Amino acid sequence: MKYVIGIDLGTSAVKVLLVDQKGSVCQEVSKSYPLIHKQSGYSEQDPSEWVEKTAEALTELVKNFDGDVTAIEGISFSGQMHGLVLLDENHKVLRNAILWNDTRTTKQCKDIYETAGEKRLLEITKNPALEGFTLPKILWVKEHERDIFEKASVFLLPKDYLRFAMTGAIHSEYSDAAGTLLLNVSKKAWSDELCQLFGIDIRLCPPLVASHEFVGTITSAFAKRTGLSETTKVFAGGADNACGAIGSGILSQGKTLCSIGTSGVILSYEESGDRDFQGKVHYFNHGEENAYYTMGVTLSAGYSLSWFKDVFAANEDYVSLLDGVERVPAGSNGLMFTPYLVGERTPHADSVIRGSFIGMDASHTKKDFVRAVLEGITFSLHESIHIFRENGKKIDTIVSIGGGAKNEAWLQMQADIFDAKIVKLANEQGPSIGAAMLAAVGTGWFASLKECADVFVKEAKTIEPVKENVEKYRELFMVYQLVYRSTQELNEKLQSFRN
Incomplete structure (x- = not known):
């Protein structure tokens, strides 16, 4: 071997x-x-x-x-x-x-x-x-x-x-x-x-x-x-x-990646370098030869969840914290979260904006808050998908990796908010496996990265969107988009009071 x-x-x-x-x-x-x-x-x-x-x-x-x-x-x-x-x-x-x-x-x-x-x-x-x-x-x-x-x-x-x-x-x-x-x-x-x-x-x-x-x-x-x-x-x-995209098989037109770590990334394959997104998303050369990718970034993706756990549920593990969120209805019973804990990158390059919980009332439980955090992170990532679609890209299948792929309820949430089929990988290793694939092609084991991906990248399951939830989230996303504009000035005025 x-x-x-x-x-x-x-x-x-x-x-x-x-x-x-x-x-x-x-x-x-x-x-x-x-x-x-x-x-x-x-x-x-x-x-x-x-x-x-x-x-x-x-x-x-x-x-x-x-x-x-x-x-x-x-x-x-x-x-x-x-x-x-x-x-x-x-x-x-x-x-x-x-x-x-x-x-x-x-x-x-x-x-x-x-x-x-x-x-x-x-x-x-x-x-x-x-x-x-x-x-x-x-x-x-x-x-x-x-x-x-x-x-x-x-x-x-x-x-x-x-x-x-x-x-x-x-x-x-x-x-x-x-x-x-x-x-x-x-x-x-x-x-x-x-x-x-x-x-x-x-x-x-x-x-x-x-x-x-x-x-x-x-x-x-x-x-x-x-x-x-x-x-x-x-x-x-x-x-x-780029290596994360390679390691997830994002190697042809129509392939899109959702990666949720401390920050979050929506990355989509591009065949050419001449598409114009007016600077709203990043546009980089791919590790695949003569290809490109566009990318939007949420600065506090997984970090928003770890922050919530550390502050409000320090004695719980993540399995316990997320247990039962699937029983909270889409929209978290009228509670919404924006994950701007350290500012935002896409579509708002804003270092001053900060996060919010909107719509709190005495009926909300901790599980409502947990689901609202997951939904808020996913709404922020959906901002990038929304930009892609507005510019004519077809996005119907998304490979999900990182923390967002470790919980079944969150995977379903992604399918419903993104209105796309979500693919979970069997052997997720992120950028390091992409680097190994570049070496495998370089040494001559495979003629191309696509050929290598057929062997190295294996799908475990797919999650389809639920039509009823898609409609609810479409309405909620329009509300989510209002929060940034409604809190931008407030956060500028609060900036001098921050430590």
Whole structure:
């Protein structure tokens, strides 16, 4: 039997999977690392931690592997998007990585619009200027750490730095580069125009390759450190959401993904880069060659549920907390929740808005509140589906993964609110299995990712919408959409009172 490894470099931990040719996960190892919060709004990590913890995970995996390590033929990657790693001319790290959830760059986002113009930025990058993206971070360093900016010879995204540490080769790939605000998404090339506008030498941008592309073998030093063979081939990999899409079989027109973790994502496959969503949703290059995906984000999806549990039901587990929500009618007996606990992303890029419970009365029980939280999260995700449909996309089947796929009542809720068939996977592993699939295609096991998905991605069940509930939720969704507009000004006035 032959094997590949998928490495998912997340925000809090690295997850490593060993997968065989049948798509079976033979081993899973995870190692965590800390975040660095120097002050409010700052979120950084030491890139050496990524390398150290990945090496530890791989060493443990190899130690527990019974076969010949040369049978592990390939490695590929998934990684947290947008993070900035700056290297000097000797390829040494110049400062801590600034992460996707760092919000210090509001001024730089405004500067980007003033310099490039919102319309032109969308034409080139297909995305709005948000604090999470990479270009605002580069401009922040340029403004506040000029000596570091002038020493920088290349920037890398997190998983690209990890791959460099393992191979010695400098690359980025299209799906991750699309989240920088420096890539011409349709042309799949760094934008000379944007680099010139912002005084960035285009040589700061790394060479671009496709996600499945072979970029080298692991170095002898890394092989010695982990026990892997020096012959192990390394492939470029993809952004976490792109790899999540691959690992869920979102590889053809009409396929859509609902992923509910701490945040929530609605991601839909696109065959071309020329559809115009007016910047209302993100538009990125897929890990599938010559394909794209559009994506909406709910910042507090699973986090809304964990917040409610921690504050109001700290002594309950999730099974107990959710038990019985299926007996609460659609609409939670007139109670509604908006999941804006840390602001919102799609369709409202608003860092000030906060969540609400609307319609509380003395008859409501804890189960009403729990169901309202689940419905509110799902309504927020439906905002993205609503945008897709308004722009002519047909969405009738949605693969659901993450926390939202672990509860039958929530799966039915998704089917009813989205008015679509929901598919639950038998072997859900998220971005890490997508990374393994890129390695499997790269090593030649399969001719395409679609062929690989036929083996690796298995459906467990489908859930159909209930017509009566669809009609109720259609009315309730219109009410949900009113809450943002009705509470926006109130939250602006309350902002100065927050800790």
